[in-house]
Amino acid sequence: MQVLKFGGSSVANAENIEKVVSIIQHKSTEEKVIVVVSALGGMTDLLLECGMLASQGDESYKDKLHVAEARHMETVKALVPITQQSRILSHVKTQCNELEDICNGIFLLKELSAATKDRIVSYGELLSSQILVARLSSIGLDAEWKDARNLITTNNNHTNATVNFAVSNELIAAYFSNTDHGVTVLPGFIAFDENRKTTTLGRGGSDYTAAIIAAAVDAQILEIWTDVSGMMTADPRLVPTAKAIPRISYQEAMELSHFGAKVIYPPTIQPVMKKEIPVWIKNTFAPTDEGTLIESNRSSNGKNIRGISSVNDIVLLSLEGSGMIGIPGFSKRLFEALAQERINVILITQGSSEHSICVGIDHQNAGPAKRAIDTAFSYEIETGKVEPLSIEAGLSIIALVGDNMKNHTGISGKMFGALGRNGVNVRAIAQGSSERNISTVISKNDVKKAINVLHEEFFETSYKQLHLFVTGVGNVGSKLLAQIKQQQTYLQEHLRLQIKVVSIANSKKMYFNDEGVDLSNWKEQLQQGEQMNTQQFVETIQSKNLRNAVFADVTANSEIAHSYDSLLQRSISIVACNKIACSSPYEYYRKLKDLAKEYNAQFFFETNVGAGLPVIGTLNDLLRSGDQINRIEAVLSGTLNYVFNNYDGSKTFAQVVQDAQDEGYTEPDPRLDLSGTDVMRKIMILAREAGEQLEMEDITNKSFMPPSCMQGSVDDFYAEMGKHETHFASLYNEAKVAGNKLKFVASYNNGKASVGLQQIPPQHDLYHLYGKDNVVLFYTNRYVEQPLVVKGAGAGAEVTASGVFADIIRAGR
Structure with missing residues (x-):
């Protein structure tokens, strides 16, 4: 004997009930079948609403009752041939009239007791089960209706009654041992107390009804048919990647159902567990899906977490x-x-x-x-x-x-680590x-973030999903988005990392899309965004509360740089191309480092020094391995190196600087490069990373630029440089006569830092540095005479974007 239970979604309308009938037809060819059904989908809530409205003196309860009656009538007319409708339509009408009389009484008394609530909602299951029997009989199945209230006895704790198993088991066993019908249909959820007053078994009690009956008749299996293909590893409404659980123990199923898994009503497990009757959760709308089998055998299923x-x-x-x-x-x-x-x-x-x-x-x-x-x-x-x-x-x-x-x-x-990191x-x-x-x-x-974080940690073997917010989509930022688009498949296949860009912004617009920005037409999407407001942008990132969140700042914006602290406090990792934060007063720099540690967030800024070169990473690796930085010599401006490598008298100095700007090597205002300010920031960041508490005013700057060039607008700057061509030419010629090259060098030694133009002789490590390359020489306790050298392209949109991209990957992993 099999027991099948069909939930409200399975009998929500005539179309769905036909699917139920098809399943019962198939099952009844094998052996006797007991079918337990819920009310039509949503009907229990509708009936309760009728009662509540009536108790409040609101006559609109009558409209609700007419809706309930119409649904049942329409369902009968859609399912039962017209020649066989009169009996069941008459029965439905009689039941609906009884229900109306009860609600009229509530309306007059202005009182709705728990016992009356049970009486009202019982009509949902009584009607749905009788309509199902009428349909089964109309197609020739040997189907009988039985009132479950005559089989299940409870106490009088209305709305959540306790079953008297001794009496109920005896009644159920006696009835089914004497029936010869192939299919018996019962209403779920309802019972009688010892005074034959209607009680209910709690919301979701139809599952419980089916389990009580299955245990009493020693059924081979209890099948619970619902609208999902079994129990899931997590709520699919919260976790899109949730998976069906093929096998699960009784104890695990009880734990999951007690803690919110709605597929099965918690008390359901107890009766069948004692008899070791398997429970199979199946999908009415996908009957061939495997579903979930709940049984006593505990299969590891390859997972410690079910x-x-x-x-x-x-x-x-x-x-x-x-x-x-x-x-x-x-x-x-x-x-x-x-x-x-x-x-x-x-x-x-x-x-x-x-x-x-x-x-x-x-x-x-x-x-x-x-x-x-x-x-x-x-x-x-x-x-x-x-x-x-x-x-x-x-x-x-x-x-x-x-x-x-x-x-x-x-x-x-593992659990608390994953939660803490987010x-x-x-x-x-x-x-x-x-x-x-x-x-x-x-x-x-x-909740949503936490469940997704844990599901990813314990169930996702395919990839980890990173949610990326990008601000600054100009020259470097656009290259970054192109690189992410290009590498998406590679990252997912080889690093098991999926980078989902969920926001992009520039100085004018900001655009959010939790499903992911389409990197093929992000420019068009950005134009559809809201007006950019830094505070609102940051607050929106925080309010979204997405897991594995990374904020990438590819701007030179001070306001954005000074919002890092609020993001880190929400465990949102930061990748900063923007140098402003780390070159701000030491107190803010230190605060950001401490916040990242305190809130388990990452704070990476490799491209602050050397664009895509692994300068800061190498420095940190030296320190982490126990080495000490004693001295640093470096050429840290790709712009200045390009300028002095290309200034040979064939063009004016101003023209060479203009060429550098045209190539995208300079800051938007080239004076930041030529004044040495940008290099000062970079050497200060390296000194701070080496452990030095250094401020900008502590750095000596031996500027080679005439003061008048640094005033006015950018156009004024170029015009003034033209007037001082003889000054620049003399610097070049003096170095050339001595056989040297001009390099703008940054130095850190014994707690002191300086920047300035130097003549570099041929035997020096900095001499053979071409194009826009940077070089950093680390003199440490391990690298005393021969320094550790990091050398390569130190400017350019592609290499800078690649450095930001590398930091994003590090943050994600």
């Missing part, structure tokens, strides 16, 4: 006080106070110090819980032994579930001795 679930809208109740320490009975009194108010405790945690005890409950019970507990401990509160109960709202529980977690070290560490604060933790469930309490606002 699923991730959540309970939303909980509050934490915290009872604290020094008077609790070492005193027996405090926990007992706390739970007694909650039990007397019929308040269910979802989570419990207590520190070994016994100074506090913390429980999680549904937010709707917060008020009654506080009154009950404060009353129970009124003496201790008055005498100062215990603090008044504190309540923290706006919380949710995330639960990791899996039988195979037991004796596997590192699960908790800025998800854990308010409370609970783990039972069975090691089947690790539950954490977090902010409700973090």
Whole structure:
């Protein structure tokens, strides 16, 4: 014998019921079938609304009742041949009239008791099950309707009654041992108490009805047909990559269902588990899908974690006080106070110090819980032994579930590490001795991010998804987007990393798309964006609260650079091409480094020095391996190196600088390069990374530029350089006569830093430096006479973009 249960979505309308009929037809050819059905989809809520409106004196309940009647009538007419409709239509009409009489009584009394609620909602299952029998009979199946209230007996705890299994099992077994019908259809969810008043088994109780009957008749299997293909590793509405779970143990299924997995009603498992009857979760709309088999055999399935679930809208109740320490009975009194108010405790945690005890409950019970507990401990509160109960709202529980977690070290560490890296604060933790469930309490606002983070950590073997926000899509930024587009397949295949650009911005526009910016036409999308506002841009990034978030700053904007701290505090990693933050006053630089460490975020700025060259990374590797930086000599301006490599008297100095700007090697204002300011920033950043507390005013700048060139506009700058051509020519000629080359050199030695134009002789390491190349010489305890040299292109949009890209990949990994 098989028991099949069909949920509300499976019988929502005539079309869906036909799918149910097809499944029953197939099953009934094998053996006898017992079918349990829910009300038509949405009907229970509609009937409850009728009752509530009537109790409030709102006559619109009549309109709602007419909607309910019309749905059932239309369903009958669509399913049953016209020659066979009269009996079932008459029955539906009679039932709807009874329902209307009840609601009229509620309207007159202005009162809706729990018992009356049960009576009202029972009509949903009574009608749907009778309509299904009429359809099955119309196609020649030997189908009988049986009122489940005559088989299942409960106490009188209306809306959530407790089953009397001794009586119910006897009634069920006796009935089905004497019936010869091939298909028996019963309404789920409803029962009778000992006085034959209608009760219900709690929302989702149709599953429970099916399990009670399956256990009583020793069914071979219980199939629960719903609108999803089994239990999932996470809620697919929150996690698009959630996967179906092929096999799961009874215990795991109970844990997941208690913690929010809606596929199965939590009490369902208990009756069938005792009899070891398998439960198969199947999809009415995809009947060939495998679904999920719940059974006693615990298959490892290759995963220590079976699923991730959540309970939303909980509050934490915290009872604290020094008077609790070492005193027996405090926990007992706390739970007694909650039990007397019929308040269910979802989570419990207590520190070994016994100074506090913390429980999680549904937010709707917060008020009654506080009154009950404060009353129970009124003496201790008055005498100062215990603090008044504190309540923290706006919380949710995330639960990791899996039988195979037991004796596997590192699960908790992996869980909390993943949450911490994404800025998800854990308010409370609970783990039972069975090691089947690790539950954490977090902010409700973090639930979606947290579940996705954990699902990626424990279930995603294909790739990790990084959410990237890019500001600055000019010369370098546009090259960066092109490189990301080009490498997407490679990164996913070889590094298991998917970079999803979810925002782009420039000085005029900002555009967000959580599904990902189309990198083939991002310019058009950007034009459709909102007007750029830095504060709003940053706040939007924060409010989106996406996992594995990285902010890439490819601008020279001071306002953006000074928003890094607020992003790091939300565990959003930063990749900065912008040098302003790290060359700001040391206090801000240090703050950013400390915030990155405190909030488990990454702060990378490799392209601040040497464009795409691994200068800062190499310096950090030296320090991490125990070396010490004693001296640095470097040519750090690709612009100045290009200028002095190309200035040979055939063109004026101003023309060579213009060529450099045309090639994109200079800052938008070339004076930042030629004044040495940009080089000062770079050597200061290197000195700071080496451990020196250095400010810009501490750096000596031996400028070669006439002061008059540095005044006015950029056009004035070029005009003034033309007037001083003899000055530049004399610098060149003097070096040429001596057989030297001009290089703008940055130095750091014994805590002192300087920049300036120098004549470099042929035997020096800096002499053979061509084009726009940079070079950095590290003299350390290990590299004393022969320095460690990092050399290569130090300017250009492509190499700078590649450096930013490399930092993004590092942040993502």
